[in-house]
Amino acid sequence: MACFLVPGTEAIVTTIVTAVVKHKENNLKKANVESKDISEKIGTKFSTKLGWLNKMLWGGSALLAFEHIWHGEVIPVFPFLTAVKEGEVGGMLSEMGTAGVTMAVLVTAVWIGMVIVSNAIEKRQAENENTGEVKA
């Protein structure tokens, strides 16, 4: 019905968060303050990692929105959602609360997994570099 609206809303929030984090990272760079996060010293910035989540959420929501247009659940005229037009708001909200929230949670959980793995790889690389420096 309108489950894609939940990850779509999350995408808006994470995009704003990414912009704020990026701004802070740039300010820190200008002030020459080194980040305490070891993975950020040698690896990918946190704003870039948030970008992965944004791409999954925006891409997924856009393609799901297309599917809803295909099935006639989203219409090009006000109120844009067939469920609202036909007075099935309760059912729509219920679907958003179950399938929509699960979609957003699953995508975020996969992203958290990606961040944990990339942090672990970067940390190991940093430790190897430190060990190499000590040996040299």
Place this chain on the structure above:
Amino acid sequence: MTLLITVFAAIVATLVWYKKAPDNSMRYGTLALMYWGASLMWLVDAIFEYAELGAEFFTPEAADMLNDSYLGLCVVALGLIIWLVSLFIKDPKGIIRKTLLKKSV
């Protein structure tokens, strides 16, 4: 079928990204993440549908399967179009900029 076709598109995009990495000038990573995002969302949809229909979920009507396959292909095409537009806007190789500047001179 839509889920299956999107998962295959995600796998292909990921393999292309992996082959070209660390060169990200074609932004294959963006394409792969988009398809993975959609695949995860359709997976949730499929799980909810399975919970509702049970084993019937795995034996769809031929017409439904055809319609879902057609939708899957359209979704892949739309994903490629979104990726292409984002690639041209970001223009990491500066090709669009160079072409436009050449024409205006």
